[in-house]
Amino acid sequence: MKFSLSWLTYYLDTQADLDTILKTLNAIGLEVEGVENPAEKLSGFKVAKVLTAAPHPQADKLQVLTVDQGDGNPLQVVCGAPNARAGLVGVFGVEGAVVPANGMVLRKAAIRGVESNGMMCSTRELELGDDHDGIIELPADAPVGAAFADYAKLDDPVIDISVTPNRQDCMGVMGIARDLAAAGLGVFKPVDVPAIAGDYPCPVEIRTDDPAGCPAFYGRVIRGVKNGPSPEWMQARLKAIGQRPISALVDCTNYLMFACGRPAHAYDLAKLSGPVVARRALEGERMTALNGKDYALTPDMTVIADDAGVHDIAGIMGGEHSGCADGTTDVLLEIAYFTPEHIARTGQALQLTSDARTRFERGVDPAFLDDALNLLTDLILQTCGGSASEVVRAGEPPVARRNFSYDPAQTLKIAGVDLAADAQHAILEKLGFEVSADWAIAVPTWRRDIDGAADIVEEVVRIHGLGNVPSTPLPRAPGVAKPTATPDQLTERRARRAAAARGLSEAINWSFISEKEAASVGGGDWTLANPISEDLKVMRPSLLPGLLSAARRNMDRGAASVRLFEIGRRYFRAEDGSSIEKLTLGIVMAGEKSPRGWQTGKARSFDAFDAKAEALALLGAAGAPVANLQMFGEAGGNYHPGQSGTLRLGPKTVLAEYGVLHPALTKAFDLGGTVVVAQLFLDAIPAKRRTGFMRAPYAPPALQAITRDFAFLVPEALEADALVRAVKGADKKSIVDARLFDLFTGAGVEPGMKSLAVEITLQPGEKSFTEEELAGISAAVVKAAEKLGGVLRG
Incomplete structure (x- = not known):
């Protein structure tokens, strides 16, 4: 969740500086992932005026400008912008400035034989927009010589926080401000909600035929709007958080979502036909969404539709057909409450993500429908004009408040924090809880995650400061502690320590690999329906792809010798469809085993016997009966023919495979030279029989062997x-x-x-x-x- 500092202070009256705000956010559980100030990357750009403009002697499309940057020393600049002319006030990049769009450092240079000092800039070059047809034109009264970031009011840090799934109330700037105010960082300034009764009955029938997926659907019409660019202040706030301004109507709905955590939608009324209904999709229905993609819908998905068909995948994304355009004059506003679980299932089935889905599947405030509709109406009326209808309310949102009895002493009992009752009372009230004299607590409607006294303790402690929780050791039980590690954990621990002791470096890779990597080792049994990315789509059937990729990255950075191991699980499908996980230790060695020496003058590469030696040593450390192992040739298609083998207990129980990697795999992973690998199947090591607690005494032989x-x-x-x-x-x-x-x-x-x-x-x-x-x-x-x-x- 991103927000600018100025946007935050719109809802929070505070004198705290940026560092204090960042520390407080972290202290109350809203982890700060990054801070970026747009002014920093514009430090070398100034407001400047073009004094003269003349044709370039060697190029028809270039001009030679004389630019006043405010220091009384005009500079000569070569410019190719068609709108460059004498008298224009624009943005000038001085020598040494870095162009944000491409990282180019501006230097004095000769362009077609004419000296050029610095550059007049376009909005795209400064990453302030997409316009690149000409240089920026500022008002004639803009102060020449002033820093452009100060003039444009871009000195406004943007904070990016990680919001955990239980904190749906902090998916809007207003909720974050409420938390900071509760932590003592200022006074919370909730938004003023205007009362807009409406000038005429709503001309569109609105209803919900799917109370399970859409319990409440509120709407109203605004006629006579004039769509166009949104106000500069609104565009500035949206741009600051990475949102591209589209039009006033669309920007108003986006602004409401990021400000209050409440998604909304505006339909072009002229593109609707008949009643607008929240219902289940019909078998075979399809819809083209605003992202331009076509989606096949199923009857378990909630949609917004009219007589002509589906216009909206409810709570996730609107349709391309009914979206607002420049010529839109009448709009239908939608503010609805969608069941979180239903939204999550639909989004996962369609593999469709959006800012609206992120909020609805976490749970928006069910009591904020009327206020949200009035806020959105007010934004549009102020921005686009028009006349609003009365509100139509279909269905009932689940607004019943949960109530719990609470004992302030529980903060000490559960969390170890001794905090006075009046301090707890103040914290809870600032967070929106209603606290009676006998400590009966009513949970605010925007806190779906509060479900008992333990959650209330968490809120108190969180705002008090997680750093203020004392470190208290757990009581130690008398007697000798019983072992807690399982045999498998002990095996894994021994193998890991032995591998490290033998000079191998541990790699930790994802359990997912790409389809291409999985195919290179025979294919995987499990493919994710909703992967993190296309490169992490298949549950790995082998540890080799991850290790080989890690080896390539190391060698690309100049490593002459790579010796890596990893302990992890491989994933397979059983005959009954269940998942099988197999604990495995993988090894890859590439490059030089030893550097050039005086004996031969050549470096020694790894070979299959090196892989076998590592496999035997680590199997022994893991507890395998190494003395009873049998060696069988040819470990499979991943290995070089004639240069691999397997170690087995009997003909069927394979404990390890090792050898030189097949040249095709070496090429596929862009590795040079000889690469040797091994996989130890730790789950196949037989469990040791318990023969008693006493070891047999050591008795060395009396005679020499x-x-x-x-x-x-x-x-x-x-x-x-x-x-x-x-x-x-x-x-x-x-x-x-x-x-x-x-x-x-x-x-x-x-x-x-x-x-x-x-x-x-x-x-x-x-x-x-x-x-x-x-x-x-x-x-x-x-x-x-x-x-x-x-x-x-x-």
Whole structure:
């Protein structure tokens, strides 16, 4: 919600400076997101007068001007505006000024051989409008040499606050002023509502046939209006908050919405036919809205229609056909109350947002219909003239006030704030609550969010100042605290700490990715109907797209080596249509693993074995039985053929996949060189069995272990992991470890075969191995290899 400081002080009589206002807004829960002063970007622009204008000697469409900027030293300026002429008073940008529209810094320059100092400016260049046909023309009596921002009264800071969904009353400047006054920052000045009885009966029948979606529909006609530009003061306030002035009639409705938080609509009476009715849409009805888009309506949506058809998606957006134009002379004003939940469902179904929807779905003040209609009528009569009819009131708004009994001691009990009863009474009354002597409280109609004593405590504490709430530790229960983390949380915690300890940097990405990114990893099961943006539309089926995008951003900024990890969830659809979330740890490594060294003079890139090493280490840290893992080749289409693998418990339970990223994906994410990735499926790690509270005592072996080496010729297609596992299982009692230490192909090895060398570690028990025992173990190892097609090399 944006508003200018001058607009705020129209409803708030205060002497507070800007910094105090900003601090108070934050203190009472209206978080300030930004402040912008239009005068700051116009600091280098002055009111100036053109003294002479002559044709440019080298260009037909340019003129050479002599410009008086008020310092007694006229400057020569080259200008191409068709309205530039002697005697014109306009806006001049001095040397060094920055043009707001394009960021260009004005310098002394030669244009077609003629020196030019500064620039005469158009409204578009100063971001004050869309006009770019000529330079700004100011009144002849404008003070030459004065700062343009001061002359145009643009020194008016614009404040942008974040309004939480429960604070619908602060979706208008008047509600914000009321809160600040309650916080002691001045006196609230509510708007004066004129009583406009009407000069004649309303000539249009108005009714509501949908009391569930539109409980109340008020309207009146104004005849004889003259539409045109709205007053400068109104345009200035709307422009300050980013609203483009359209016409007096439209601007009046927008002004009411931003000033009082009350959306309204004006129809061109000449474009209506028959009664104007709030009703449900008919099957197959369509409407072209003011944004130029066509919408298919359904019978659960409330619309405003006449005999000719639908003119308005109720509470969200008006129709293109019946909108007010320059030639409009008679208008029908609409002030209605729409059920918030109904507006929210319609807006979500149509994926249509608007300022009106934002307010109606939060809940506008149901008691503000008559006053709002009179305020809007008064604005139009003052701006456009005309004669107003009597008001037609169809339906009844839900104006019943809620009442609660309240004990001032609850602020201390619930919030820990000891505030005197009279101070609480004053705060509540300033906020619009009615407080009786026995503390029976009537909630104002504009506070839909107040639903009990706890909410009243929140209001008191909020205005008293959230920073004034003391920090009070919770009472500690006696004894040893019970663990609160779940096994999954402990697994995630161990994995995160281990990844960081291994030099990986944690990335935190959205759980949503674009459709293009999802398609690159096989597509996602869940597509959002109402996404934040088109780039965040699909619930991610993989962590890789987010990590690869993060890697690209880092490398674009000059990072020579990128090592990232992320712990998050992937999202899938079950056969019964329910959602499945899988906890996953993703890794991406790109660039240089190590810089150029003196040995080779070359940098070393990451490879598939680096990804495998990280996967094994982090699986071990997460509690997976690493010693029992089996390695299977080819992790899928996201990986480079022949340079990937999976780690499994048995053939079906996949705990991790790793390898070199497929070149197509590397190109899709605009990454250069070799990129290696891994995904660890933490949800697939089997839970540990509880065997008791005591660990077995550590008993180191009494005798030293010994090693033996074996080299086997095996089929080229045989995976090394299969041979190592077979060798290790040849004598489970004596062989405690086995590892591959050499791979050889070439001279001496026949085609289709390869040589694999394995080192086994033997651990004797109570006595050393005899020669016969060692020979038996060796024979068992050779026999295990032979079952896989291996032959002991001579």
